[in-house]
Amino acid sequence: xxxxxxxxxxxxxxxxxxxxxxxxxxxxxxxxxxxxxxxxxxxxxxxxxxxxxxxxxxxxxxxxxxxxxxxxxxxxxxxxxxxxxxxxxxxxxxxxxxxxxxxxxxxxxxxxxxxxxxxxxxxxxxxxxxxxxxxxxxxxxxxxxxxxxxxxxxxxxxxxxxxxxxxxxxxxxxxxxxxxxxxxxxxxxxxxxxxxxxxxxxxxxxxxxxxxxxxxxxxxxxxxxxxxxxxxxxxxxxxxxxxxxxxxxxxxxxxxxxx
Amino acid sequence: xxxxxxxxxxxxxxxxxxxxxxxxxxxxxxxxxxxxxxxxxxxxxxxxxxxxxxxxxxxxxxxxxxxxxxxxxxxxxxxxxxxxxxxxxxxxxxxxxxxxxxxxxxxxxxxxxxxxxxxxxxxxxxxxxxxxxxxxxxxxxxxxxxxxxxxxxxxxxxxxxxxxxxxxxxxxxxxxxxxxxxxxxxxxxxxxxxxxxxxxxxxxxxxxxxxxxxxxxxxxxxxxxxxxxxxxxxxxxxxxxxxxxxxxxxxxxxxxxxxxxxxxxxxxxxxxxxxxxxxxxxxxxxxxxxxxxxxxxxxxxxxxxxxxxxxxxxxxxxxxxxxxxxxxxxxxxxxxxxxxxxxxxxxxxxxxxxxxxxxxxxxxxxxxxxxxxxxxxxxxxxxxxxxxxxxxxxxxxxxxxxxxxxxxxxxxxxxxxxxxxxxxxxxxxxxxxxxxxxxxxxxxxxxxxxxxxxxxxxxxxxxxxxxxxxxxxxxxxxxxxxxxxxxxxxxxxxxxxxxxxxxxxxxxxxxxxxxxxxxxxxxxxxxxxxxxxxxxxxxxxxxxxxxxxxxxxxxxxxxxxxxxxxxxxxxxxxxxxxxxxxxxxxxxxxxxxxxxxxxxxxxxxx
Numbered sequence: 074x075x076x077x078x079x080x081x082x083x084x085x086x087x088x089x090x091x092x093x094x095x096x097x098x099x100x101x102x103x104x105x106x107x108x109x110x111x112x113x114x115x116x117x118x119x120x121x122x123x124x125x126x127x128x129x130x131x132x133x134x135x136x137x138x139x140x141x142x143x144x145x146x147x148x149x150x151x152x153x154x155x156x157x158x159x160x161x162x163x164x165x166x167x168x169x170x171x172x173x174x175x176x177x178x179x180x181x182x183x184x185x186x187x188x189x190x191x192x193x194x195x196x197x198x199x200x201x202x203x204x205x206x207x208x209x210x211x212x213x214x215x216x217x218x219x220x221x222x223x224x225x226x227x228x229x230x231x232x233x234x235x236x237x238x239x240x241x242x243x244x245x246x247x248x249x250x251x252x253x254x255x256x257x258x259x260x261x262x263x264x265x266x267x268x269x270x271x272x273x274x275x276x277x278x279x280x281x282x283x284x285x286x287x288x289x290x291x292x293x294x295x296x297x298x299x300x301x302x303x304x305x306x307x308x309x310x311x312x313x314x315x316x317x318x319x320x321x322x323x324x325x326x327x328x329x330x331x332x
Numbered sequence: 333x334x335x336x337x338x339x340x341x342x343x344x345x346x347x348x349x350x351x352x353x354x355x356x357x358x359x360x361x362x363x364x365x366x367x368x369x370x371x372x373x374x375x376x377x378x379x380x381x382x383x384x385x386x387x388x389x390x391x392x393x394x395x396x397x398x399x400x401x402x403x404x405x406x407x408x409x410x411x412x413x414x415x416x417x418x419x420x421x422x423x424x425x426x427x428x429x430x431x432x433x434x435x436x437x438x439x440x441x442x443x444x445x446x447x448x449x450x451x452x453x454x455x456x457x458x459x460x461x462x463x464x465x466x467x468x469x470x471x472x473x474x475x476x477x478x479x480x481x482x483x484x485x486x487x488x489x490x491x492x493x494x495x496x497x498x499x500x501x502x503x504x505x506x507x508x509x510x511x512x513x514x515x516x517x518x519x520x521x522x523x524x525x526x527x528x529x530x531x532x533x534x535x536x537x538x539x540x541x542x543x544x545x546x547x548x549x550x551x552x553x554x555x556x557x558x559x560x561x562x563x564x565x566x567x568x569x570x571x572x573x574x575x576x577x578x579x580x581x582x583x584x585x586x587x588x589x590x591x592x593x594x595x596x597x598x599x600x601x602x603x604x605x606x607x608x609x610x611x612x613x614x615x616x617x618x619x620x621x622x623x624x625x626x627x628x629x630x631x632x633x634x635x636x637x638x639x640x641x642x643x644x645x646x647x648x649x650x651x652x653x654x655x656x657x658x659x660x661x662x663x664x665x666x667x668x669x670x671x672x673x674x675x676x677x678x679x680x681x682x683x684x685x686x687x688x689x690x691x692x693x694x695x696x697x698x699x700x701x702x703x704x705x706x707x708x709x710x711x712x713x714x715x716x717x718x719x720x721x722x723x724x725x726x727x728x729x730x731x732x733x734x735x736x737x738x739x740x741x742x743x744x745x746x747x748x749x750x751x752x753x754x755x756x757x758x759x760x761x762x763x764x765x766x767x768x769x770x771x772x773x774x775x776x777x778x779x780x781x782x783x784x785x786x787x788x789x790x791x792x793x794x795x796x797x798x799x800x801x802x803x804x805x806x807x808x809x810x811x812x813x814x815x816x817x818x819x820x821x822x823x824x825x826x827x828x829x830x831x832x833x834x835x836x837x838x839x840x841x842x843x844x845x846x847x848x849x850x851x852x853x854x855x856x857x858x859x860x861x862x863x864x865x866x867x868x869x870x871x872x873x874x875x876x877x878x879x880x881x882x883x884x885x886x887x888x889x890x891x892x893x894x895x896x897x898x899x900x901x902x903x904x905x906x907x908x909x910x911x912x913x914x915x916x917x918x919x920x921x922x923x924x925x926x927x928x929x930x931x932x933x934x935x936x937x938x
Binding site: 100103104107111114130133134135136137138139141142145146148149166172175176179180209210213214217220221224227228231232258262265329330331 | 785
């Protein structure tokens with residue numbers, strides 16, 4: 074029995090190592106592609122550079138730098154909507170990066186954008202603004218740490234009843250912090266999962282998912298919308314002012330990239 | 333079956349409709365009037381009477397241009413003669429006569445509830461005679477006129493009179509709209525309106541009211557004055573001018589219907605006193621006037637011509653004449669005259685490199701446009717403000733005119749040192765900020781390396797281990813919660829604690845007993861067995877262990893309805909222990925093993 078367990082553990086270990094090694098190998102491959110795409114960019118071959126960078130994405134990998142460089146390429150190629158889309162993707166991983174902030178704000182200044190407030194609630198708007206420069210992974214870790222602290226404090230109160238008064242104030246602070254950061258975390262996830270960017274210069278949102286349907290409103294390149302529903306060719310979107318309409322799926326691109 | 337049902341329903345419907353048509357009746361109703369002769373501009377009342385019913389609604393009556401119809405309302409009547417009850421409804425209309433002559437009204441026909449209703453026709457003569465009095469109206473007709481007037485439009489009409497019919501683009505032209513009124517009463521006269529895309533009209537002045545002769549007839553005239561100008565060159569039609577008003581028509585009194593149609597009761601005295609006039613809304617239209625709009629000539633057009641058209645005078649003044657560099661000079665300019673001020677602009681100061689010139693403040697008056705402009709000399713070399721040229725096209729002469737004013741001599745002194753420094757600093761700041769903006773107008777270069785490459789879409793919040801940590805933390809807390817609760821109970825509840833510890837202590841006692849059997853220590857064995865059983869039962873039932881006797885145990889166990897076999901076993905163990913104490917020689921290993929076995933049974937049972 075012992076022998077069998079040892080064999081099983083060993084096999085799992087070997088498979089894990091092989092997987093890790095394969096991933097390292099793949100990452101090295103993407104670095105090579107990244108470098109050659111950079112060369113194309115420096116030569117001013119932006120379309121070729123875009124194709125090269127996209128190969129990394131197609132191989133199933135992504136990085137903040139990849140999206141940053143793609144944003145630059147699309148900007149140089151005059152596709153501001155796609156440029157902003159890739160900067161938004163890069164912001165998910167490195168929102169504090171000063172280069173990214175500069176390029177992001179610059180591209181935004183070149184576009185006709187609505188006020189990007191999807192919530193009328195002042196608390197949520199404050200939260201959105203406060204956590205704008207926090208990455209979703211950092212928020213995830215932060216919330217988990219607060220969660221552990223809250224339950225550790227609760228456990229201490231149970232095990233050492235004499236410390237109840239001492240832990241109370243810490244517990245209140247931790248709970249308030251947890252609610253605050255947790256709200257930011259949930260809204261960040263919701264934003265990543267639902268948001269999309271208009272990539273065409275001008276898009277007509279229709280009342281129905283039919284080409285001949287009446288236009289409800291117009292929305293311009295670079296504006297962020299919420300995806301509510303979709304069918305084969307059409308996507309149902311919600312504009313920041315709350316107006317809902319159907320747009321052709323090729324005029325819009327979601328911020329999140331599925332596996 | 334279903335088809336048959338449908339067929340039957342269709343047939344039934346068909347027959348029902350056919351029968352209803354067959355039974356449709358032709359019903360006559362009566363048309364009467366209160367009088368067959370009526371004055372032009374007066375009203376005659378028409379009564380449509382339906383007998384033996386009160387449910388017929390007011391029919392819509394269609395008439396030619398000679399009359400304007402207005403529904404007054406219904407009147408119903410119920411009468412009983414010799415026990416026979418009859419009812420009727422009469423719909424009353426007022427017809428306003430707008431043309432002289434003899435006219436036939438009716439027969440009126442309409443369909444109601446499948447029945448065809450038709451009435452008789454009636455002749456009405458409209459004559460042009462002078463009304464008794466119009467003094468109650470807003471505008472009184474003249475009593476002195478005796479000429480033949482055939483139409484109402486001859487008595488009240490609108491005339492559109494532009495001062496010129498050939499005009500230049502943007503030229504302001506006076507426009508007069510006259511409302512002529514003769515022998516009819518008008519009220520609530522509104523300002524005229526002209527729907528025009530090619531002309532722009534200014535607001536109307538306060539209307540004038542006077543008497544005038546038009547085509548040898550004396551009229552009351554209301555005159556509206558305004559101005560207009562053309563927006564583009566070409567041939568256009570101005571008008572029609574529309575005026576909305578209410579025409580006052582004498583009400584027909586009941587007395588006149590009932591035979592008291594004499595001059596006394598029909599006199600204006602009673603009309604005035606009882607307010608016997610009612611109003612009909614009218615919209616009067618003038619005829620259209622062709623207007624030829626000419627563009628301003630290109631020949632002789634000055635370079636600085638900015639579109640001013642009319643006849644103007646131009647005056648300029650400056651103050652102060654002596655300033656320091658950077659101090660303001662106020663240039664006041666006034667353009668007075670007649671013309672289109674909307675195209676009048678302040679002439680530009682030529683050679684303005686030595687000045688900082690601000691946008692002028694404009695004040696518009698009826699016949700003048702005043703400008704105030706701030707000019708700041710930038711250096712002390714400036715000795716004058718260059719001349720200003722104002723050019724306009726004079727529509728009277730058909731030529732361009734340029735009025736030249738200036739140059740204006742000024743004395744510019746050096747600014748104080750501090751002020752100079754200020755100006756220089758401001759310039760530098762302005763320059764540096766512009767440079768900074770230029771530097772920021774491009775994106776930052778691409779990244780050379782990827783720092784953290786990861787699988788696509790692998791966020792921490794999508795990782796199962798991440799969420800396991802959440803669950804694990806919570807589970808640990810739940811376990812701690814349960815253990816802490818158990819400990820708390822153990823410390824506070826002695827009965828629970830004894831009961832909980834009883835099996836553990838019994839197991840220890842049994843272990844010792846087994847050991848003593850193997851070592852053949854009989855006395856120690858029975859001591860341990862007795863002690864174990866006593867403590868075990870004491871802990872289990874929360875009794876004092878030391879004072880436990882077989883009789884106490886017997887009572888407790890019987891209350892708890894414990895198996896009699898177990899009670900016997902307990903008794904056997906206690907008896908054996910007593911025997912071992914007092915008749916030690918009778919104890920052997922077989923007895924000890926039996927005692928041990930029974931003790932094990934007892935511990936296991938509880």
